[in-house]
Amino acid sequence: MTAQILDGKATAAAIKSELSVRVAALKERGIVPGLGTVLVGDDPGSRWYVNGKHKDCAEVGIASIQRELPATASQQDVEDVVRELNADPACTGYIVQLPLPKGLDQNPVLELMDPDKDADGLHPTSLGRLALGIQGPLPCTPLGIVELLRRHGVEINGAEVVVLGRGVTVGRSIGLLLTRKSENATVTLCHTGTRDLAYHLRKADIVIAAAGVPHLVKPEDVKPGAAVLDVGVSRSEGKIVGDVHPGVAEVAGWISPNPGGVGPMTRAMLLNNIVEAAERRAGI
Numbered sequence: 001m002t003a004q005i006l007d008g009k010a011t012a013a014a015i016k017s018e019l020s021v022r023v024a025a026l027k028e029r030g031i032v033p034g035l036g037t038v039l040v041g042d043d044p045g046s047r048w049y050v051n052g053k054h055k056d057c058a059e060v061g062i063a064s065i066q067r068e069l070p071a072t073a074s075q076q077d078v079e080d081v082v083r084e085l086n087a088d089p090a091c092t093g094y095i096v097q098l099p100l101p102k103g104l105d106q107n108p109v110l111e112l113m114d115p116d117k118d119a120d121g122l123h124p125t126s127l128g129r130l131a132l133g134i135q136g137p138l139p140c141t142p143l144g145i146v147e148l149l150r151r152h153g154v155e156i157n158g159a160e161v162v163v164l165g166r167g168v169t170v171g172r173s174i175g176l177l178l179t180r181k182s183e184n185a186t187v188t189l190c191h192t193g194t195r196d197l198a199y200h201l202r203k204a205d206i207v208i209a210a211a212g213v214p215h216l217v218k219p220e221d222v223k224p225g226a227a228v229l230d231v232g233v234s235r236s237e238g239k240i241v242g243d244v245h246p247g248v249a250e251v252a253g254w255i256s257p258n259p260g261g262v263g264p265m266t267r268a269m270l271l272n273n274i275v276e277a278a279e280r281r282a283g284i
């Protein structure tokens, strides 16, 4: 058996074309959604991601607001840019690219953001709203994963989901999404303190591997027919190495390629958060 592909690239393209219709409708009411990015320092990877986000915006008709600061910027400099974007009506949502350079403290920066402009869905208020079931922006990678499964017809309702990794962007928050009544999954969160990982993996209908450990998920641990999502990004000789061993494709029913799986979906959901925030504000 060879797993069917959870095609993030094609799915993200479909979502982007749907979003451009919604952006056009907003523009007819005189509203232009605008994504702001704050990039501090000159890490080439971070710059590449930020540029990709602005390219995505151009594709769907969202305006771009780019703010760049040198690696030598002070805490005060970064916080001033955040205050400026909070006050800028052209900026309907924004992200501060993480991680910040050494010496800068990211939590005070994130807490200073206007939660209604949080495009990442990672502001304490956004995570609090998710826990309480109040409408608001949702974390982009978890949202992208749910959307990728939904659009490929993978059953989430009643599924046993095993999540690997307790990072804030994926592992910590995805359980909150998947255990809502509307998703209705049973979620087990595994991490470096989990005693018997294979025991949990073997009963999973859906595996979400977000540990950042190359080839952590082995073919012999995966239940035949399971859906396996590879979120891990490690690099070896310039190439992406995921958390899922390539042999898993022979056992799983569904697999997300990496690259071309969850990454493009994360980007599409950032755009989705911008459009939804603009719609919420317009009372749509």
Ligand SMILES: Nc1nc(=O)c2c([nH]1)NC[C@@H]1CN(c3ccc(C(=O)N[C@@H](CCC(=O)O)C(=O)O)cc3)C=[N+]21
Residues within 6 Å of the ligand: 049, 095, 096, 097, 098, 099, 120, 140, 240, 258, 259, 260, 261, 262, 263, 264, 265, 266, 267
């Ligand atoms: N405030 C903030 N928000 C973020 O969302 C955020 C961040 N900081 N810091 C860095 C990480 C990383 N991240 C990725 C998004 C898309 C791909 C992506 O689309 N990757 C392509 C290929 C990438 C390649 O070939 O190098 C793919 O998977 O097909 C990757 C990584 C968002 N991040």
